Amino acid sequence: AQSVTQLGSHVSVSEGALVLLRCNYSSSVPPYLFWYVQYPNQGLQLLLKYTTGATLVKGINGFEAEFKKSETSFHLTKPSAHMSDAAEYFCAVRPRSNDYKLSFGAGTTVTVRA
């Protein structure tokens, strides 16, 4: 069974500051890893994903994440926060198989201070 832990339900950053959202997974085999963003009353938009290859993954809107197998982590970062980054962020995993069900973390709300 897989589980996803997002440390910190709420993160507040100043505009222009680093955004760091933490995600750790728990599974015997490293899963496929995803970060999604959700704006109020909207569905989820994929920011980036890791399946194989280079462990540093670049996504949309200036976000990137690094898969660290030794730490079972997939933390999301953005060097400089913008007001438009205020949203809910979800880390998700799915098995390396033909099971396409996603397991989501609890989510992290990001607020950006002017």
Place this chain on the structure above:
Amino acid sequence: GAVVSQHPSWVICKSGTSVKIECRSLDFQATTMFWYRQFPKQSLMLMATSNEGSKATYEQGVEKDKFLINHASLTLSTLTVTSAHPEDSSFYICSARAGGFYNEQFFGPGTRLTVL
């Protein structure tokens, strides 16, 4: 990119009535569609997985007779909340994926259901 739509975007209904929510893949054929439920300030909980032409697979604890899912075509899945009650009020989100090993889920914009 792949687009998934949901209709309606919001609905208010009286307790005891049934509500149908549509999920459509607009520019691709979806071999599999997923239905999620999201309570305020919480994560998404998978309710069921539906494959075109076959019965949906429900997650543990989800009442299949209450949440009827029909995946009649490769571009349309419907979720019907039968005899809705206030505790069914939630944000319902669907997702769809095309075939292919690396094809992931694309999410719809969600439907806000309020049962009075």
